[in-house]
Amino acid sequence: AGGGGAASEGPKALDELVVGFAQVGAESGWRTANTKDIQAAFEEAGIELKFSDAQQKQENQIKAIRSYIQQGVDYIAFSPVVETGWDAVLNEAKAAGIPVVLTDRAVDSKDTSLYVSFLGSDFIEEGKKAGLWVLDQYKDSTEKVNIVQLEGTTGAAPAIDRAEGFADVIRQNPNLEVIESQTGDFTRAGGKQVMEAMLKSNPDIDLVYAHNDDMGLGAIEAIEAAGLKPGEDIKIVTVDAVKDGMQALADGKINFIVECSPLLGNQLVDIIKTLNEGGTVEPRIITEETTFDQEQAIEALPDRQY
Numbered sequence: 198a199g200g201g202g203a204a205s206e207g208p209k210a211l212d213e214l215v216v217g218f219a220q221v222g223a224e225s226g227w228r229t230a231n232t233k234d235i236q237a238a239f240e241e242a243g244i245e246l247k248f249s250d251a252q253q254k255q256e257n258q259i260k261a262i263r264s265y266i267q268q269g270v271d272y273i274a275f276s277p278v279v280e281t282g283w284d285a286v287l288n289e290a291k292a293a294g295i296p297v298v299l300t301d302r303a304v305d306s307k308d309t310s311l312y313v314s315f316l317g318s319d320f321i322e323e324g325k326k327a328g329l330w331v332l333d334q335y336k337d338s339t340e341k342v343n344i345v346q347l348e349g350t351t352g353a354a355p356a357i358d359r360a361e362g363f364a365d366v367i368r369q370n371p372n373l374e375v376i377e378s379q380t381g382d383f384t385r386a387g388g389k390q391v392m393e394a395m396l397k398s399n400p401d402i403d404l405v406y407a408h409n410d411d412m413g414l415g416a417i418e419a420i421e422a423a424g425l426k427p428g429e430d431i432k433i434v435t436v437d438a439v440k441d442g443m444q445a446l447a448d449g450k451i452n453f454i455v456e457c458s459p460l461l462g463n464q465l466v467d468i469i470k471t472l473n474e475g476g477t478v479e480p481r482i483i484t485e486e487t488t489f490d491q492e493q494a495i496e497a498l499p500d501r502q503y
């Protein structure tokens with residue numbers, strides 16, 4: 198059947214709906230938890246989900262979206278690996294009458310008619326929460342605090358915004374200085390490689406701010422290989438709160454984690470159901486999330502779903 202939501206032919210039975218989902222990749226624990234949750238939610242709702250993994254390449258995501266348009270799916274959802282370069286393919290989906298939902302990451306398109314809703318976190322807020330912990334940690338220190346930053350994928354909304362939110366807050370204390378900032382592409386291997394290089398070029402790093410747990414876990418390996426104690430000689434603050442990160446926090450190798458929830462599946466299904474019934478959805482739906490220190494991680498670990 199041709200594409201398009203309820204506008205064209207009224208609500209479909211859920212088992213007739215087809216949704217195409219173009220995922221970023223499988224670069225981190227967060228991403229795999231996000232994929233599992235979305236697939237489970239559609240399974241439970243009895244809605245067919247076509248799924249593609251772009252291995253973190255924008256051209257693969259664009260190819261996947263184009264194939265969903267060809268197949269005439271009813272809805273397209275995706276998590277744009279970077280913010281720019283989406284207008285052409287989103288205009289193709291619009292021309293085909295297929296509504297698009299953004300999950301997790303945002304696009305910089307000025308034309309907000311190109312997607313129905315953005316469902317995900319406020320990454321600037323996440324960066325601010327990390328910054329506030331650092332501000333508090335060093336509020337009485339009189340010396341310079343050397344901070345290195347492990348950035349997420351270059352051009353990705355979480356990388357841009359987590360850096361912005363963090364910088365906005367730590368500028369309140371001139372002793373806090375980001376002496377080096379590099380991308381580790383949200384992967385454990387990337388975090389380890391960058392941290393090894395940073396340790397070589399900066400003798401006295403006090404704190405690492407990693408845009409996700411996986412890069413923080415890579416940094417731990419590099420710090421230990423250099424004979425230093427992560428969480429003590431060099432403090433570590435990360436974002437996500439996936440199981441491996443929470444375990445490192447419980448073990449005192451990470452000092453603070455800002456949660457970023459990957460559990461978007463049920464909210465995405467609800468958006469699709471509402472659209473199918475001809476309803477309207479909020480243009481921006483922000484997920485609930487918190488922060489964890491060591492004892493909160495110890496307490497939360499047993500019930501952690503991912």
Ligand code: GZL
Binds near residue numbers: 227383408410436
């Ligand atoms: C954030 C998400 C980020 C995670 C990383 O919503 O886009 O991508 O923080 C993941 O772990 O790779």
